[in-house]
Amino acid sequence: MQPSSSIVSHAARIVTLNWLSVAAVATVTILLLLAVFGPMLAPFDPYATDLGHVLLPPGRTHWFGTDQLGRDVLSRVIVSARLDLFIAVCAVTASFTIGVGIGGLSGYLGGAFDLWTSRIAEMLQVFPLFVLAMALVAALGNDLRNVILATAIVNLPFYVRLARVEVGVLSSQLFVEAARVAGNGDARIIARVLLPNVMPNLMIQLSVNLGWAILNAASLSFIGLGIRPPTAEWGIMVADGAAQAMAGNWWLVVFPGVALALAVFAFNLLGDALRDILDVRSR
Amino acid sequence: MLKRSDPPLLSIDGLAVEFDTPHGRVRALDHVSFDIGAAEIVGIVGESGSGKSVTAYSILGLLPRKARVQSGSITYLGRSLLGLPESELKTIRGSEISMVFQSPQTALNPIRPVGAQISDVLRAHSPLRGRDADSRAIEALHAVRIQDPERRVHAYPFEMSGGMCQRSVIAMALACTPRLLLADEPTTGLDVTTQKATMDLLVELNRSRGMSTMFITHDLGLAAQYCDRVVIMERGRVVEHGPTAQIFSRPQHVYTRKLLSATPQGHDKLTDLIPASERQVFGPIRQLSEAAPMPDPEKEPVLSVRGLTHDYVLQKPPRILSKFMAPWHSRPEAAPTSFRAVDDLSFEVHQGECLGLVGESGSGKTTTSRLIAKLVKPSAGSIRLHGEEIADTDPRSFARSAKRRLIQIVFQDPASSLDPRRTAFEAIADPLLRLERLKRSEELERRIHGICDLVEFPQALLGRYPHQLSGGQKARVGIGRAISVNPALVVLDEPTSALDVSVQAVVLNQLDKLKRALGLSYLFVSHDLNIVRLMCDRVMVMKGGRIVEQATVADLFSRPQHAYTKALLDAIPRIEFGGEQAPISGFERSRLSAGAVPRS
Known part of the structure; x- marks a missing residue:
């Protein structure tokens, strides 16, 4: 019923209430722009080695300096955004779709289905997440697809459990019974009544998880179990830079590290902003 | 004094x-x-x-x-x-002035025994410590007439009834003799007999x-x-x-008079609940209503219920887990595995009749209304709608059958029975779209505008979400949704318990008017005998899942037969000032x- 323009203006009003939300939206927008246009924006070829200009500190030509092979750090930080966001978005989309489907059904149906899916989700959760991801990549092989798969699997239990609880609580609400009295079948109740009502909380989790997924992918690369060099990727760059940092070449670790931290931070803050925007009651 | x-x-x-x-x-x-x-x-x-x-x-x-x-x-x-600075206020709160809050279950800390909570207050405001504080807590519980206080002092709030919780809260408030x-x-929220006590x-x-x-x-x-x-x-x-x-x-002030007249107390007619000056609003449909047919006991009843019984299965540990569970977890064989909420109910609702169902919490009246509304399938018994058996139909398939239209329900709490993400228009449109297979069209809008006029809901508010509507407006949306598909029977499950008395007075009149205008039949579930007396033709009194008395309103109120009915009637607060x-x-x-x- 609401015209979309009012939703946009509502979002604008909510976001501007809190400067952290402004910062989060701005940072996420910049990250997305970098992911799309990164290769065009990068001042240098991120893979071109230049042995004449190795380990230059940040300066006028190379704003973020160069690494031990003379590659431009700024360009490498910029093009990394696409890869890291790609991994995060793919992994989180997969875990969101599957997790909400399973969790929503087990919350709605209950019984044996709920019992089994909940136990399996718990089994996944008893492992330290990162160790589980490491094990998966180590077992399946060290490539992009498996990094995405591992990231998706470690995030899956969160969605299963969240969707299960949210749907379970909602199912006992009177308006769900009212929908049944109005002649709605199960499928329609799930799609038209339950899902729209659980979506706000799930979207918050989604945003926070995007941050985690980026961190997870970078961490796998950092310990050599994810994306492999020479690919430009924040985790690898931090790992490479860590060795150089001892020698005083701080820029190799600081810039990709800051980019990574900003990305994780921004997605977490975006979750808070989304909660306020999506809550129909604040309209 | x-x-x-x-x-x-x-x-x-x-x-x-x-x-x-x-x-x-x-x-x-x-x-x-x-x-x-x-x-x-x-x-x-x-x-x-x-x-x-x-x-x-x-x-x-x-x-x-x-x-x-x-x-x-x-x-x-x-x-x-x-x-006053917070430190001085603290010494006054609890010891000089103390407070009893609205809902006892939330005013008590759920994970501490009540005795410990009373001792906390004593320790904060008196020199009493340890044993002394504990024995004073027992005295405090004794003072509010909780039986066996030595044992109850160790009870957690969830182990006590609502009335006992409220007594414990009072004991806590009175512990330091404020x-x-x-x-x-x-x-609020307590049964009438508990309220009286x-x-x-x-x-x-x-x-x-x-x-x-x-x-x-x-x-x-x-x-x-x-x-x-x-x-x-x-x-x-x-x-x-x-x-x-x-x-x-x-009473001097207009508002006092309005409140007084809206409180159902010895009135003769529903319309008396509304001050005379505001009554003409009800003009047009009132005339329609006079012509409406009266209930005819000779005709086949709209609803006929025989031996209706419902058992709730008590939760057992799932089989897969019980296999692994050690014997110390297993229940004794004699432990009950089910709880009978509704026991062998038989009654009829005739065309144009309002049948009241009265009982306190735990009497099974809500389960009964859910059984009749086909939200739950009964364990046994028969429910005939216009002579057709519907008890055995699964609620999920009933929801998509043609008969779903004939039984509708108005829920207790208008706030939680409306989807927070749907506008009033969408809420009323839902049954029309699903049960009458209307398409989104001018026809649909015309129907909804017609319903708005019937329940006196302003058409201008149709685009609003529930949180943007007042309690009375939400109640009207709930009623409009139920009557939109021309049902034969409407189950009214405490439709006004969440409303202020003046709003309740208007809504009750509205419901009565709709019944006459549309030829509806009501099953009116309520804990408030005063309202039932004004709304209903016949009343059933329920206790422990059984009907203890069934009579016409006149008979029940003048000559109650069952002791429980008498206790209920006796507990109603009365305004008696000549x-x-x-x-x-x-x-x-x-x-x-x-x-x-x-x-x-």
Whole structure:
């Protein structure tokens, strides 16, 4: 019923209430722009080695300096955004779709289905997440697809459990019974009544998880179990830079590290902003 | 009892409180002034939003941060309470002035035994420690007539009934023998018999200890029965105050009169609930209604129920887990595995009839309404709708059958029965789209506008979400949704229990009018006998899943047969003030009724 323009203006009003939300939206927008246009924006070829200009500190030509092979750090930080966001978005989309489907059904149906899916989700959760991801990549092989798969699997239990609880609580609400009295079948109740009502909380989790997924992918690369060099990727760059940092070449670790931290931070803050925007009651 | 020459214990003078909201400042209290004398029970009466609770919170300095006292004073024994530092307020709270909150279950800490919670208060305000505090806690529970207090002192709130929880809260409030008790709707949510026992107890403690009580309530009946003086509040202002007998026999203010007439008390007709000046609003459909046919017992009933029974299966550990569970976890074989909520019910609802179903919490009336509304499948028995058996149909397949249209339900709480993400238009459209297979078209809009006119819901508000509507408007959407598909039977599950009395009066009239205009039949579920008397033709009284008495309204109220029905009728608070009648003090009144107090 609401015209979309009012939703946009509502979002604008909510976001501007809190400067952290402004910062989060701005940072996420910049990250997305970098992911799309990164290769065009990068001042240098991120893979071109230049042995004449190795380990230059940040300066006028190379704003973020160069690494031990003379590659431009700024360009490498910029093009990394696409890869890291790609991994995060793919992994989180997969875990969101599957997790909400399973969790929503087990919350709605209950019984044996709920019992089994909940136990399996718990089994996944008893492992330290990162160790589980490491094990998966180590077992399946060290490539992009498996990094995405591992990231998706470690995030899956969160969605299963969240969707299960949210749907379970909602199912006992009177308006769900009212929908049944109005002649709605199960499928329609799930799609038209339950899902729209659980979506706000799930979207918050989604945003926070995007941050985690980026961190997870970078961490796998950092310990050599994810994306492999020479690919430009924040985790690898931090790992490479860590060795150089001892020698005083701080820029190799600081810039990709800051980019990574900003990305994780921004997605977490975006979750808070989304909660306020999506809550129909604040309209 | 009332010596006006004494200096008052508490005096509120010109109190104004404002709240900061995103939409600017809102005045919650506007120059509120009244006194509470020693050993006096003062009733603060008003509907939601009248500022009753804000007044109580102001006294204790418990206002939320966004609230600000603009002007006025609160004087307790000659000492100003406003602007006292938190440390001094703390010593007053609980020991001098204490409070009983609205819902006992949330006022108690769920993970501590009640005895420990009482000892906490004692430790904070008295030198008592350890054993002494514990034995005082037992005494406190004893004083509120909790049986076997030595054992109950170790009970957790969830192990006690609502009435016992409220007694424990009162025990906690009274543990340090305060001089003033603020009771904020202490019996809301309790059954009438429990309410009566709790109120009698409060009054008795008040008299025996010489303690003053500020009793906040929305129920004029309770105020009339238990208070010495009454303060009537409306939208943050005191509109009238005075001795109880005077207020109720010679109300001066328009609002007091409106409240009085809206409270179902010995009225003869539903329309009497609405002041005469506002009644003409009901013109057009009223004429229609006079012509409506009366219930005809010869015809086949709309609904015929025989031997309806429902068992709830108590949760067992799933088989897969019980295999792994050690023997110490297994239940004894004799333990019951199911609970019979509804036991062998038989009744009929005729065309155009309103059948009342009355009972206290746990009586099975809600389960019955869900069974009849086909939200749950009964364990046994027959439900015939126009002679057709529907008891065996699974609720999920019934939802998509053609018969779903014929039985609709209006839920208890209009707030939680509306989808927060759907507008009023969408809520009313839902059954039309699903059950009548209407398409989104002008036809649909015409139908919905017609329904709005029937339930007197302003068409301009159709685009609003539930949180943007008032309680009465939400109730109208709920009713409109139920009648939109021309049902034969509407189950009304406490349709007005969440509404203020003046809104309730209008909604009840509306329902009665719709019944006549559309030829509906109602199953009216309620805990309030006063309403049932006005709304219904026949009444069933339910207790422990069984119908203990079934009779016409006239018979049930004049000649109740069953002891339980008599106890229910006896527990209804009454406003009994003739024009010239001498006032009876609260103490005498409570003594008169003390014989009927059920001991915990």
